[in-house]
Every structure is written in C-alpha cells, then in structure tokens.
Amino acid sequence: MAEPSTASVRSFDDEALPHLDALYRVALRLTGEAAQAEDLVQDTMLKAYRSWRQYRPGTNAKGWLLTILRNTFINSYRRRKLEPVAMDLELIEPHALYRAVESADPEGSFFGRLVDEKVLEAVDALPPDFREVLVLSDMEGMRYAEIAEALQVPVGTVKSRLFRARRLLQAQLYSYAVEMGYIKSREDTDG
Amino acid sequence: MAEPIDCAEAGARLQDYLKRELTPELAAEVRDHLVRCRGCFGHAQFEENLLHLMEARARRETCPSALRERIRGLLRAEADRT
Ligand SMILES: [Zn+2]
Numbered sequence: 001m002a003e004p005s006t007a008s009v010r011s012f013d014d015e016a017l018p019h020l021d022a023l024y025r026v027a028l029r030l031t032g033e034a035a036q037a038e039d040l041v042q043d044t045m046l047k048a049y050r051s052w053r054q055y056r057p058g059t060n061a062k063g064w065l066l067t068i069l070r071n072t073f074i075n076s077y078r079r080r081k082l083e084p085v086a087m088d089l090e091l092i093e094p095h096a097l098y099r100a101v102e103s104a105d106p107e108g109s110f111f112g113r114l115v116d117e118k119v120l121e122a123v124d125a126l127p128p129d130f131r132e133v134l135v136l137s138d139m140e141g142m143r144y145a146e147i148a149e150a151l152q153v154p155v156g157t158v159k160s161r162l163f164r165a166r167r168l169l170q171a172q173l174y175s176y177a178v179e180m181g182y183i184k185s186r187e188d189t190d191g
Numbered sequence: 192m193a194e195p196i197d198c199a200e201a202g203a204r205l206q207d208y209l210k211r212e213l214t215p216e217l218a219a220e221v222r223d224h225l226v227r228c229r230g231c232f233g234h235a236q237f238e239e240n241l242l243h244l245m246e247a248r249a250r251r252e253t254c255p256s257a258l259r260e261r262i263r264g265l266l267r268a269e270a271d272r273t
Pocket of ligand 1: 197198
C-alpha cells in the first residue's frame, strides 16, 4: 500500500501547516475550550496526513482540512457542556440592533464601546449549526461554496443559516447593549 | 435598463453583497441603491462594522506554538514509521 512519500511530507508541510491558525480558531469555537481544541487540531492533522493522497494539490487545502476537522469533531468529541438556550427566531425582530443603535447612538460610538469579548460570547452562544456557518464565513472569510462543500449542504442552506446566525447574534448584542445602557430598549423609547 | 431596486430588495441582497457573492450586475444595483438611500447605507455600514469586529477578534487567536511543535513532531514520527 502506498504511503505518503518524503516528497508528499514536504508538500503536506507547505500546503497544510499554514492553515493551523484557522483550524485552531474553528476548533476553539466548535469545542468551546482550549484543551479539546488542541486535541481536535492534532487528530485532524494526523488524519489529514494519512489521507493526504486523496487531496488534489493546488485545490482548496483549507476547505479540505476543515471538512476533516468538522467530521472528526462530530464523530468523536463530546458536545460542549453548555448547550445554547433555544431561541425563537420569530420573536426576534430583524435589524432591531441596527435600528436601536441608529436612533440612540448617532455618533456611532456603539462599536467603540462594544467589547469584542462580548461578540465572542454571543458567537459561542449560537446553536451549533448556525455558529459553525458564522465562524467559517464571518470569522474565517470562507466563501459560500467552500462552506457548502465542507459541511456537505447546499449553498442555499449556508446562506439561510448565516442569515439566521446573524440575526440571533444581533439579538444577543442588542440585549447586552440595553443592559449596559449603551442603547435604550425599544419599549422605553416607544413609550 | 432595469428598474432601480427598492429598500426591500436592497435589504434582501445585503448579506450577499457584503460577502461579495453577487454577480457584478446585481452588486451594481445594490451599490446604486446604497448611494441614493441614507437608511440602507447606514444599515450596510453597520453590518460591515460588525463583520470587521468579528473578523478582527477571530484573527487575534492563533495556534499555540507548543501545539504546532507537537504536530510537527507527530508528523515526522509518522513519516519515519512508513
Ligand atoms: Zn433603501
């Protein structure tokens, strides 16, 4: 049976290792903790190395690696301890955050005050299917088609999950901003 | 010439526009609308700011160097084994 040769080890180093940062970041968001993320990245790289001959050189190595990472995660990792609270999308008004920020904060200081740690918390609180798409798209800059391939779902599903993910994320940031007094809640301003 | 698109249509295309996933023709229609419409322009800017914030936060996280070294070692061992 043919194993990866010395030449392919070199090409694995060149093509796969540059994506370690991206793999680690996605692993962190999927598992929710550093130790599991490290194990997941390590398992992913070993699996990828062993099946390196299936990778066609010059194609999308990042997408290929992320597919392996995701499958490994689904098959062998415990689901994160804190499952996000289910949220009813119908109750979330689209663009509520933008509207509130627009009227309460015309100078746009909202983004200056919004600690990015809070954004991360909001991302981590998303339901897994939505979080995954948002992380790959908005945090890793992958295209719809690449995400669709990695997740084995139609492009339309990627788009709709991203749309819903954004809406949920903004709803959380909205509550946070109201709580912190950065913006007034709509009930207050309407009353 | 196609009719200019309205706010609802611009809003429906906004996500794909910001992700640069629209055809040049569809993107141009959105751009034309954003130039003319303050409300949609503000909304687009808001969404873009949030995107930048998420991206910037993500980039701060990098693979720990100990993990990187461990993986390199495992790969070398794996190569020697075969
Ligand atoms: Zn408009």
